[in-house]
Amino acid sequence: MKNNKHETITEDNLAIVSVELKILTGDSNRLDEEDLQSVTDKLSSIVGFALDQNLTEETVVQVSQSVIGAVDNILNILESTFETPSSQQVSKDILATISTLTEAIQKASTNNFTYSGSNLVLAVVKVDRRKFPLTAATGGAMDDVIYFLANEGSPSNAAGVTSVSLPEAILPSVSSTNQVISVSVFLLNSPKLFQGNRPSSSSTPSSGDKQNQQPKTTSVVASPILTVTIEETDIKDLPDNESIVFAFPVNQVGLWSHDIHS
Known part of the structure; x- marks a missing residue:
């Protein structure tokens, strides 16, 4: 290598x-x-x-x-x-x-592109704008794929399901000439790419200097990471009742993000 x-x-x-x-x-x-x-x-x-x-x-x-x-x-x-x-x-x-x-x-x-592996799932799809509002979900009985639900609410009440719901309010931000909207959804089951440095033994205050030193801390991610990307779109000021909604299983706190590529 x-x-x-x-x-x-x-x-x-x-x-x-x-x-x-x-x-x-x-x-x-x-x-x-x-x-x-x-x-x-x-x-x-x-x-x-x-x-x-x-x-x-x-x-x-x-x-x-x-x-x-x-x-x-x-x-x-x-x-x-x-x-x-x-x-x-x-x-x-x-x-x-x-x-x-x-x-x-x-x-x-x-065409649509999908990949399902042991640590990540990726779906790169073309969606007809008439399908919005759109929900992308994975987990539950469909644990190894990302599936899309058109004109339906979030399946967040289903056991073990992670999802992101894209409201119809997104559409005015997409060029009116684009009947097909490019949407990519990426679920990362492994948190390894988001781990911070572990605190070293030297980060612990010495017995003679405890008042002036604070032990170093580190943040560790222990949850799925879900990202949605909408190409060539500048989304701003969505109504409160039509926001992008990420839902994770009840026993998990997930990280999420949405990217806009213009």
């Missing part, structure tokens, strides 16, 4: 390199922090190239399956690998890679 990390991405080797990375990351026990950085850099280069080039839909879908599969594999690496100061930037780069990947898929593909 270390010998190939500077390999230039081209249209000829794009698919091959992405498959190789998926295979390489399949044995997560062999990856150390340096390998993680190298793989992340290469994945970032791949999705950046895919976004900038006019590639065929078939190529983008093939590469996307490999890239998101590699990210899924990366999340099997020991949690301690993500807790060092240098790995914090790696985590941010992986999340940026996923964001760029969904944008590349929406740009190149006329």
